[in-house]
Amino acid sequence: MFSKAFSTPSRANWVIQGAGLIWLLVTASILNYYGLSLALAFTDALVYALAFLGGVVVLDRIFSFYIPKGANTWLLLILPLILSLIGTLLHRYVGAWIFEEDDLYRKLLGDHFYLRWAILAIMEAMVTLLAIVVSKLEQQEASQKRELHIMELSKEAELTQLRQQLQPHFLFNSLNSINALVVSESKKAREMVLQLSDFLRGTIRKDHQTWISLEEELAYLKLYLEIEKVRFGHRLQVEFEVSEEASQMQLPQLLIQPLLENAIKHGLYGITGEVNILIKAAKKQNYLIIMIENPYDPETPAQDGTGFGLSSVERRLYLLFGRNDLLTKEAKNSTFSIELKIPQLK
Template sequence: MKWFHIESRLAWTDSLVHTGLLAGASLLISQNLAYYHPQKGKYLYLLVYATILSVIWLTFSTCLMRSIFPYKTEYYHWMIDALPVRYIIGWLIITGMGMKSLVWHELGEQRALMARKDATERMAREAELFKLRQQLQPHFLFNSLNSINALIMLRPQQAREMVLKLSDFLRGSIKREDQQWISLTEELQYLEWYLDIEKVRFGHRLSTEVSSVVEAQAMQMPPMLLQPVVENAIKYGLYDTTEAITITIRAWKEDELLKIEVRNPFDPVLQQPHRGTGFGLSSIRRRLYLLFARNDLLETQAIDNIYTTLIKVPQPNDKSSNH
């Protein structure tokens, strides 16, 4: 039996030798480009490398076949005629394997680069979030210590009570230091400790109404999110008046969001809260943006001497919250 006027044994040997060596050349360029990647002119490097390797492959295959069958003149002439076609096919296969290796490596580098970028951005966000949380504590602590100092001589019993409540508040904040999420119930408990301190400071002038629907109480939120909002409400509601005020805080679930509203009265003659929300609200806005990449999660408005702050908290398992 003959193929192209070549004996079958000779044809099979020719096929095995050329195919085997071609596979070896393809593996060689693939492995080489997996570990060596020129920074400049990599595609030119690939073309030159594939061209040289194709010449070596075809030359070695031809010489090997001539050494195995030295007296097959008819086969030798056929092999010479087939060299251009074999070279083109071999070059395409070797170049394709090299290109595959280059593309695979570039995709891997891009994935690694994106992973490093994401890790860096995540660390930067976490560092900024930590900084924002830490900035809130001294601000509140200084106010509390000043109040305690003022109460020591005039009302020592209230000063002692305020120290104990401040201790409970700080102990609770330390426990939440490493927590990224807490339930609404836990946040309201933390807020209650804070309000206990403020009520010692302001006495009967400050009262609060806190309410939450049952389905919202287990919903998650970042810790210490409400304290600066309520502190802002106390600042604009009490600091420039001698009258008593009531701050209303309510929470509910709506459209898979935890919504929390804080309302306080203010004097429009003395205060213009819509023009300057202070560090507290700006820090909350920034925290929400860092967590959810959204700028619409904190809303404020002043209508009929009532200042309203609305916070919307997407839930951690809500995939749409990051878009």
């Protein structure tokens, strides 16, 4: 990770390169200002810059294999100090060798040796700290990406599990109804088996991540209702009030079916007469609003095993949108109503 901070064309790399170029120009300008010729000043500045870059490369190689931690963090200071000393010595001897006949320059090298060492040490220490900060930030970013990926996988796994639970939940209810019809009304039992086959064939192939139009969702709901009408006969009446604008809005597939199944159970359990269920759909701002109303008998105790459909839809909505306010329930005047709000992503 430390090596990556130097080797990749990152923002930190551009900063180091830009600082090196500015350092070269400033050093050459200062030396020229204090009496050195332009050629000598640029040569000196170039050798000094190469000493700096050599130290950076060595630090890169060292810390790419080993980053000091704990009691060994003192190496973060000692190594730049040692490398800057070596670089300053090389600069001094190379400069004296190139310009061995220039006594003034040789004296300048000796007089400013410790100053050059201090400057080089500070620069290499700063580069070391910068690279470590970049490395830590990259590690933190990679860790956050892994956590987000794990959360996404977990969410997808739970959504898949919820759907896999809903299918058997509905299937078991239908099979129980078929079992009850086999002896008394075998023709209706066969009809229900065929309709159940059509419904499952269309829904099992669906990708739970795919959003579909409300119009398509209602088509599957009507297949489901055909099955339930075989089960309950004329007692079950469902009315749809769907605006044209709402019919083209999008929603996660098979989101309404558990709510309708819940309405049928609550509406038909404990009521002997005909039961009318109303499904409304309309657009409100950037939401698809779906309302399901069914009659219920407040005096009748709740049927065992009910409630899974509502809780599964609530959980799906939370996993998809991170909100708990998209499904509201109300029981008033022997009418149970559910309002579903689906934010539109586009």
